[in-house]
Amino acid sequence: MSTIELKAVKKSWGNTLALKDVSFIAPEGDFLVLLGPSGCGKSTTLRLIAGLETVTAGRILIAGEDVTAKSPSERHISMVFQSYALFPHLNVAENIAFGLKVRKVPVDERKTRLGRVAELVGLAGLMDRKPAQLSGGQRQRVALARAIVAENHICLMDEPLSNLDAQLRHEMRVEIRDLQKRLGMTVVYVTHDQTEAMSMADKVILMRDGKIEQEGTPDELYSTPATTFVARFIGNPPMNVLTLTDGPDGGVLEGAESYLSWKQCGAGQVIGVRPEDIDVSETGVPAELISADYLGADSIVTARMGSQSVVVRMPGRFQVRDGERVNLKWSNEATHIFDAKTGHRVEP
Amino acid sequence: MPSQNVRVHVYGWLLLMPAAILLIAFTHFPTVATLVQSLFTTGTATRPAAFVGAENYQIMLEDDVFWQVVQNNIWYAVGTIPVSIAIAILMAVWVNARLPARGLVRMAYFTPTVLPMIAVANIWLFFYTPDIGLIDQVVSLFGGGSHNWLGDPDTVLGCIIVITIWKEAGFFMIFYLAALQSLPPELEEAAHLEGASRWYYFRRVTFPLLMPTTLFVLINAVINSFKLVDQLFILTKGGPDNASSLLLYYIYEVAFSFFDEAYAATLTVVLLAVLAVISVGQFLLLDKRIHYR
Structure with missing residues (x-):
């Protein structure tokens, strides 16, 4: 014992x-x-x-x-x-x-x-x-x-x-x-x-x-x-935490209001997305790429979505051209919602 | 480039010069001069010093007072060194622990070291004075009679030994305290977790790790035990009947009371030789058994 x-x-x-x-x-x-x-x-x-x-x-x-x-x-x-x-x-x-x-x-x-x-x-x-x-x-x-x-x-x-x-x-x-x-x-x-x-x-x-x-x-x-x-604290690089604001169909990202929205969410909440859950795609939130750190197996890319900055993990070597614009997308399952004030998780 | 080489050498010697001048003038030259002087007779105005070889040493070996003084000095060293080191370690361990007002306690233990030896001797003179002295007053409370502590050849050396221990233990404590504070506290915690008692930890870990300090303190203590003169001036002047005279005090007497410079030089050479042998011996013997980090 x-x-x-x-x-x-x-x-x-x-x-x-x-x-x-x-x-x-x-x-x-x-x-x-x-x-x-x-x-x-x-x-x-x-x-x-x-x-x-x-x-x-x-x-x-x-x-x-x-x-x-x-x-x-x-x-x-x-x-x-x-x-x-x-x-x-x-x-x-x-x-x-x-x-x-x-x-x-x-x-x-x-x-x-x-x-x-x-x-x-x-x-x-x-x-x-x-x-x-x-x-x-x-x-x-x-x-x-x-x-x-x-x-x-x-x-x-x-x-x-x-x-x-x-x-x-x-x-x-x-x-x-x-x-x-x-x-x-x-x-x-x-x-x-x-x-x-x-x-x-x-x-x-x-x-x-x-x-x-x-x-x-x-x-x-x-x-x-x-x-x-x-x-x-857990995960490297750490999870992105993005501020929400009220949109027509629920919460939208502050500074990028016209794109993704989450129902039953809004101002006073933040969403968390892990860098490894974000993909570059045809649709999604437009973002400006700023820099990339090449780590060998993958690259850590820093981008700006509206007024907020996000970090994305990309496989392989990722080249960033100055001022390049892409769209970023992630699934609903990869979205974590927290109360902005207390920091506690809000179960959807 | 030889010229630059020379400059570097000159530069080096210039840096060494201040210390070198002091050492040569006040340590090396007197040592050699003493050695030379010990081979001559004491010169006077009418009779210049003559070379006599080892005759002064021959006289010394036949000098009863010399042997008495050597014997006193050995007893004095044996009586002071182990006890003052043991007390120093004990006090250091004690004031190293978390106890209230430990700053005050540390200061109290260190005070005897700060006091001038002459003042200390006067304080103790009061303690030892027959009838009115502190010791006799305390003894008389318990029905004891008066005793002339410093006047009795049987007790006078003991009295000097006690003063020295009192004076030196606090000084040595500072070195042990510094050494104790450099020991990482995790060592004691690790030992404590294994179930080691405080005594076991002290015996097996603290004491061995304090050995470099002990060697340093030991050498200092030995040298000090041959260097003592101050309190003898105040307390006994080597008496009664040379019972409390120590080597350096005897040298002083010979040189400046009897003005026999050659014989004083001879005694000094012996003192230097004894000190050299002791320190070399300590390094060779103890150094191997000491762990230095």
């Missing part, structure tokens, strides 16, 4: 409220990602689960047991820190086995577990090195190994990949996910990188200003964002 449950957790420092009423459940064996911009409270949430900070209000349950008042070590969790937190004067083997030694695990067992874990994360042969003699990726693996060797069912990770280069980050993402599945661990993973969240998570919790903005599978967050904030 390794379910984690947060019930109405609040955390404040002095007068600043860092977490405002956060509740969620991380089911056993799930890979849960806490996603959000800096200062949204995701790391604080993780540290509260670990017991490195104490909650101001609310309760934290691990495996159904209330651990709110328990010390970090009594919670039987492992943690991977952003800085890795390796002991610089100890070699790889001593770093990994640090906790086993603290808990006085017999030497023989320590050795077997160390060997097994070293094999698992690919560190065999580096056991005598000091952290300073390792590359960033290898240090990351040591931190992972130290978390795994404890054989706790819960592992917390605080932006573990943020110090690695892009190529290595991709590799480690796959590896961490694979390890988590093989060992059946419950992982709570903090990141500000939506790519990490989308590619690794069973469930994503998107946070903003100390509150949960939306909770769901990566696909749910991508295809039915609950707010414009989620819509623009």
Whole structure:
């Protein structure tokens, strides 16, 4: 049993409220990602689960047991820190086995577990090195190994990949996910990188200003964002958000009133369209192309529709001639409608 | 281009000159002069200094006071260094923690270092004074008799040791505090998550990571223990019966009270040699076992 449950957790420092009423459940064996911009409270949430900070209000349950008042070590969790937190004067083997030694695990067992874990994360042969003699990726693996060797069912990770280069980050993402599945661990993973969240998570919790903005599978967050904030946080480039105004048959785009219209919509609402859902076609909203960023497999084209600017993802290489005009079109299913003021999704 | 090369060299030497002049004039030249002087007799107006080779060293080896002073100095070093380092670490760990008014506590611990040694010696003189001194007054409250702390050869060195510890621990604490603050807090959190107690963490992580600081402090402490003169002037003048005289104070006496410059030079050479051997030894022995980041 390794379910984690947060019930109405609040955390404040002095007068600043860092977490405002956060509740969620991380089911056993799930890979849960806490996603959000800096200062949204995701790391604080993780540290509260670990017991490195104490909650101001609310309760934290691990495996159904209330651990709110328990010390970090009594919670039987492992943690991977952003800085890795390796002991610089100890070699790889001593770093990994640090906790086993603290808990006085017999030497023989320590050795077997160390060997097994070293094999698992690919560190065999580096056991005598000091952290300073390792590359960033290898240090990351040591931190992972130290978390795994404890054989706790819960592992917390605080932006573990943020110090690695892009190529290595991709590799480690796959590896961490694979390890988590093989060992059946419950992982709570903090990141500000939506790519990490989308590619690794069973469930994503998107946070903003100390509150949960939306909770769901990566696909749910991508295809039915609950707010414009989620819509623009998930997806790269972010979703276009266009202002509507009242037209004769419903809402029309501000600055391009004579074209597409959406029934039962109008002023006070915005629509969201993903760049990848927009096509160039014979009919549709006329737009002026401004620039294109060529990315290899596709190009990100910036265009202007009336007074509003949109971003369109086009396959292959897309050349923009100065002042070129095209028509842009997207389907009704690809249109997300939000309240302009609250940012909340309006179900059609 | 040789001319440019020369200019670069001249430029380099000009930059080095101010420091070099000071070092040569006040450190290197006196050292060599002392060494030379130790091989001659003390010259007077009627009798110029004569070369005597190692005769001064021969005299030194037969000098009972010299051996007494060396013995005092060893006891003094053994008594002050480990204790003041231990107290320094303890205080640093203590004021590094989140405690109320820690700025005030840190300042309080550092105050003895800021005070001039002469003033400090006068304060302690009051503590140690028989009958009316603070210590005797406290002792008499519990029915103890009066004791001449500085006048008794058995207690006088101990008294000097206590003052030095009191003075130096706060100074060393600053270095340990700086080192502690450079340790990333995640290390302690990681250890804490693994169930390590505070003592275990200190023993296995903090202390080893403080070793570079300890080496630095140790060398300083050793040098200081051979350099002490100030409080001896105020408190004991090396007495009674040389029971509290230390090497540098003895050199001072020989040079400026007995005006035996040659013998003072000889003692100085010995002092320099001892310090050199100790620092080299510390580097060679401890350096291998220290982790530098």
